[in-house]
Amino acid sequence: MEWTDEGIVLGVRRHGESSAIVELLTREHGRHLGLVRGGASSRMRPLLQPGNSVAAVWRARLDEHLGMYTLEGTRLRAATLLASSHAVYGVTHLAALARLLPERDPHEDIYEMLQGTLDDFDDAGTAAVHLIRFELAMLAELGFGLDLENCAATGATSELVYVSPKSGGAVSRAAGEPWRDRLLPLPAFLREGEGGANAWSDQDLLDGFEITGLFLRRHVLEPRGQGHSDARGGFINAVTKRRTRTAVP
Numbered sequence: 685m686e687w688t689d690e691g692i693v694l695g696v697r698r699h700g701e702s703s704a705i706v707e708l709l710t711r712e713h714g715r716h717l718g719l720v721r722g723g724a725s726s727r728m729r730p731l732l733q734p735g736n737s738v739a740a741v742w743r744a745r746l747d748e749h750l751g752m753y754t755l756e757g758t759r760l761r762a763a764t765l766l767a768s769s770h771a772v773y774g775v776t777h778l779a780a781l782a783r784l785l786p787e788r789d790p791h792e793d794i795y796e797m798l799q800g801t802l803d804d805f806d807d808a809g810t811a812a813v814h815l816i817r818f819e820l821a822m823l824a825e826l827g828f829g830l831d832l833e834n835c836a837a838t839g840a841t842s843e844l845v846y847v848s849p850k851s852g853g854a855v856s857r858a859a860g861e862p863w864r865d866r867l868l869p870l871p872a873f874l875r876e877g878e879g880g881a882n883a884w885s886d887q888d889l890l891d892g893f894e895i896t897g898l899f900l901r902r903h904v905l906e907p908r909g910q911g912h913s914d915a916r917g918g919f920i921n922a923v924t925k926r927r928t929r930t931a932v933p
Contacts, residue, residue, distance in 0.1 A: 685751070686743045689713050690758065692798055694779040696732045698724050706732055706753055708740060709782050709798060714789040718742050718753035731755060733762030735775045735802050761802055770926055771805045773919035774815055778802070780913040781822050784904060797821055808926040812889045813873055815919065819896035820874075828852075828903040830895070832874055835859055845870055847895050868895050886927055893920055 691708030694715070699705045704723025709715050718740075722728055731738070737759035744751030765771040778798060785791055801814040823829055829852075834841055836853030837860075846855040846867035860867050871888035874895075897912060905911055 685745065685747050685749075686741065687713060688739070688741050691716070691738055691740045692795070692802070693732060693734050693736045693738060694782055695734055696723065704728070704732060705750070706755070707783075708738070708753075709785075709795055710740060710790075711792055711795045712790055713742070714791060715782060715785050715787050716742065717787070718751045720753050720755060730760065730762070731757045733760075733766075734779050735761045735765050737761070737799065737802075759803075761805075765802070765805060768805075768808075768922075768926075770808045770811060770919055770922035773915045773922055774805060774811055775802070776915035777913050777919050778815070778818065780915060781819065784822060784826065791825055794821060794825055808923045809884065809889065812920075812923045813884060813892070816874070816889070816892040816896055819893075819900060823896065823899055823903070826904055828899060830854075830899060832870065844875055849898060852899055868898070870895070886924060889923065890920070 689710040689712050691710035694707045694709055696704050696706050699719060702722055702724050704720050705717055706720050706723060707715065707717050720728065720732065723732055736757060738755045739758050741754040742751050765775055778801065782794070782798065785794065797818055801818050804814060805811045820830060830847070831852065832844065832847070832854045834854065835844060835856040836848055836851050837855055840856045843857040844854040845857045846860040846864065847853070847870045848855055849866070849868055854870055855867055869891045871884060871891045873884045873888060874892060901912060
């Protein structure tokens with residue numbers, strides 16, 4: 685068995701004295717592990733960092749075997765990502781989210797979105813928006829997508845400013861006003877046609893994370909006996925602190 689694909693490094697663990705088991709999210713073969721000979725060496729370590737993109741060749745005698753990877757770097761982002769705390773936490777959290785996908789099951793849209801998210805991590809606010817949208821995409825990919833395009837009560841498509849914590853559906857301003865204290869605010873950057881570049885506040889970001897966090901925990905994590913990764917909270921705190929520092933004149 686042999687295939688060639690492109691992938692993003694999610695994680696690495698040492699195997700024996702000199703090898704490593706590398707976990708990739710690949711475009712056509714999904715989340716896939718493989719053994720890399722010499723993967724624990726100082727020469728290979730810079731390549732096998734989470735967030736890096738690689739060209740991968742996987743070989744095994746049978747499809748169900750672990751198999752072996754031959755990897756070549758195509759975009760080594762890790763050095764840049766490690767320079768900021770929000771990016772370090774963000775990459776770790778993105779990898780944890782990707783691990784929610786079934787192994788060896790292709791999810792090309794998620795792969796493309798992960799790649800785009802990693803390529804745009806310089807600005808903390810932009811990174812946060814991308815990560816919130818990635819969490820929404822993961823909910824949809826796992827079968828728990830939220831309907832943020834129509835009002836759950838009236839079917840209206842405008843003035844959608846709330847989210848129902850029960851149904852995950854958007855709610856219009858008029859329909860939600862009597863129950864506004866029980867609803868979640870829907871930030872502008874998640875509303876169709878609103879929220880252009882940098883059109884968000886720190887509160888908008890926190891509101892976005894509250895929405896995705898609630899439904900990920902309820903529908904995906906708790907049924908598996910899991911909770912949110914520590915890296916998620918670390919990312920949110922790092923983004924808030926960085927934006928506060930840059931806002932000070």
